[in-house]
Amino acid sequence: MGFKDIRESQLPILAAQQLSCEKQDRILFQDIDFSISSGELVLLTGENGAGKTSLLRILVGLSSPNTGHVSINGHVIKKDINIATANIVYIGHKLGLSGLLSPVENLQFYMDLIGAPCCDTNEIFDVLSLLGLDGLEDLPLKHLSAGQQRRVALAKLWLNKSANLWVLDEPFTALDVATVSLLERHIENFLKQGATNKLEVSAETDSAKTNSAKTNKAKTKLLDDSSVSGAVIMTSHQATSIDHHKTLFDLEFAW
Amino acid sequence: MALDSSSNSHLTAKIKTADTQSRAAANPSVLSALKAVAKRDFALAYRQRAELMQPLMFFIMVITLFPLAMGPNPQTLQLVSGAVVWVAAILSLLMGLDRLFRDDYANGSLEQMIMSPTPLYMVVLVKVITHWLVNIVPLLLISPLLALFLNMTNTMYLTLIFTLLLGTPIISLVGAIGVALTVGLQRSGVLVALLLIPLFIPLLIFATSAIEYASMNLPIGALLGIIGAMLLFTLATAPAVIAYSLKVSQN
Numbered sequence: 471m472g473f474k475d476i477r478e479s480q481l482p483i484l485a486a487q488q489l490s491c492e493k494q495d496r497i498l499f500q501d502i503d504f505s506i507s508s509g510e511l512v513l514l515t516g517e518n519g520a521g522k523t524s525l526l527r528i529l530v531g532l533s534s535p536n537t538g539h540v541s542i543n544g545h546v547i548k549k550d551i552n553i554a555t556a557n558i559v560y561i562g563h564k565l566g567l568s569g570l571l572s573p574v575e576n577l578q579f580y581m582d583l584i585g586a587p588c589c590d591t592n593e594i595f596d597v598l599s600l601l602g603l604d605g606l607e608d609l610p611l612k613h614l615s616a617g618q619q620r621r622v623a624l625a626k627l628w629l630n631k632s633a634n635l636w637v638l639d640e641p642f643t644a645l646d647v648a649t650v651s652l653l654e655r656h657i658e659n660f661l662k663q664g665a666t667n668k669l670e671v672s673a674e675t676d677s678a679k680t681n682s683a684k685t686n687k688a689k690t691k692l693l694d695d696s697s698v699s700g701a702v703i704m705t706s707h708q709a710t711s712i713d714h715h716k717t718l719f720d721l722e723f724a725w
Numbered sequence: 726m727a728l729d730s731s732s733n734s735h736l737t738a739k740i741k742t743a744d745t746q747s748r749a750a751a752n753p754s755v756l757s758a759l760k761a762v763a764k765r766d767f768a769l770a771y772r773q774r775a776e777l778m779q780p781l782m783f784f785i786m787v788i789t790l791f792p793l794a795m796g797p798n799p800q801t802l803q804l805v806s807g808a809v810v811w812v813a814a815i816l817s818l819l820m821g822l823d824r825l826f827r828d829d830y831a832n833g834s835l836e837q838m839i840m841s842p843t844p845l846y847m848v849v850l851v852k853v854i855t856h857w858l859v860n861i862v863p864l865l866l867i868s869p870l871l872a873l874f875l876n877m878t879n880t881m882y883l884t885l886i887f888t889l890l891l892g893t894p895i896i897s898l899v900g901a902i903g904v905a906l907t908v909g910l911q912r913s914g915v916l917v918a919l920l921l922i923p924l925f926i927p928l929l930i931f932a933t934s935a936i937e938y939a940s941m942n943l944p945i946g947a948l949l950g951i952i953g954a955m956l957l958f959t960l961a962t963a964p965a966v967i968a969y970s971l972k973v974s975q976n
Contacts, residue, residue, distance in 0.1 A: 532836055533976045555840040564833025570772045571765070582761030583841045585754035610772075 481544075482507045483635050483701045484529065488538035491524050498524055499721060502538070508634065509661050512703040516721030522705040523563065523639055525721065529703065530560045530637050542635065556584075559630050560637040565623040569612035573598055573622040576611060580626055597628040601649065617644040624649075627656060636660065638704035660700045758843040759851045766855040769828070776824065781863050784817035788871045799876040806875035807936030810885060814864065815896060815925055819918045821860050822900040825852060826971065830908045835971060845968040849901070853967070857897040865889060884939035884949075888932040891952045898963035899924055905970035928955060 482505035490500040498521030531547040545554035907913035935948035
């Protein structure tokens with residue numbers, strides 16, 4: 471059993487096979503095969519119109535590819551989208567927030583929707599203040615600036631503790647320098663420790679790991695599993711300073 | 726279920742347990758998610774109450790126009806009252822229908838709902854029910870006044886309420902299919918009406934003839950029964966169709 475777990479944990483979080491997408495008689499991409507394992511950051515680059523957003527939307531199951539299929543955490547996304555997407559945070563061009571509701575209401579609804587309603591409002595307030603939104607928690611979202619609205623959407627990355635894959639479409643747009651670096655640090659953390667991390671917890675597992683590393687390999691693996699590291703796929707035009715397992719994946723603009 | 730999860734060789738141990746847990750706890754989390762959807766839609770409706778009033782005002786105005794246009798002859802008014810109320814109800818409901826998914830589509834909330842662990846057809850059904858409650862209850866509350874305008878008898882009025890109660894959910898459910906299909910298009914209002922109005926003809930025929938039967942003191946059970954059967958059929962099939970249409974619109 472233990473052996474099986476070790477073997478399984480090396481299997482990819484997301485696997486895409488022979489994806490191709492065609493829009494308005496133009497082939498955006500063809501026969502793309504790739505996989506993302508835990509701890510990996512995939513940076514999707516390409517010109518405008520190369521199909522970055524289309525690819526991301528296919529990966530999370532919002533649109534269907536012309537050929538090929540995607541599986542996330544072992545579930546084929548076409549067959550059971552509800553289970554496959556249960557452990558994803560997707561932040562696209564549309565933020566998924568209602569302009570008439572306040573940031574807190576929006577995030578509360580998000581937590582209910584992903585089935586983690588246990589989260590109390592204090593936690594949401596904490597995350598919002600971490601993102602520099604003190605005092606704006608109860609204002610309707612439409613009164614916030616574009617960057618502030620984006621920060622509210624990004625709060626999902628702190629609140630969703632069950633995700634092991636983040637799919638981010640241009641996460642750094644409209645953000646100020648401080649928030650960009652905050653987000654980068656958070657992504658690095660997620661790649662190392664996964665979404666379940668709290669700083670105390672991660673320190674504990676780190677020390678436990680070093681202690682037992684020489685003595686018991688299987689035990690180390692088990693401890694590793696207790697904080698499965700996440701994976702991120704994102705598009706970004708800004709150069710990022712995240713250097714942890716960066717994989718570049720370049721889409722070309724094709725006719 | 727144990728067999729199912731053991732066959733999934735692609736899962737890490739951690740995800741496996743999380744997954745099993747989430748499936749075991751599916752019911753409470755689904756219920757709380759659906760509650761959250763309903764709560765959110767009520768809150769949104771309350772914050773857009775001005776927009777919500779428009780179809781209701783339209784309904785009232787169309788009905789007040791008839792007595793003015795046809796002259797104050799009580800017999801004529803009574804003759805057409807059922808038809809007038811029903812036509813006005815269909816038109817005003819169609820006006821408010823595109824609110825159902827428009828904003829959620831525009832701001833991306835719909836994407837999050839599609840990707841949530843809760844099956845989309847359930848979310849959609851809750852949204853339609855909430856929309857129906859918010860739009861129809863005021864209409865029912867105002868209807869005694871309108872019955873007075875149109876010189877309806879007591880039995881006619883009661884039948885009208887019954888037909889509205891049974892018939893308007895059909896309009897909401899079938900209308901939601903049309904709205905879901907056209908949500909990606911801009912200015913789809915008239916298109917939705919053109920697509921949907923023919924579908925409501927059977928409903929209109931049965932509902933107005935029930936009111937007519939009631940005015941002649943004939944039994945109306947069979948007619949109400951047919952409308953009820955139509956409601957049950959749409960209730961069973963429409964949510965899946967709406968969910969599918971919304972997914973198609975995302976493409």
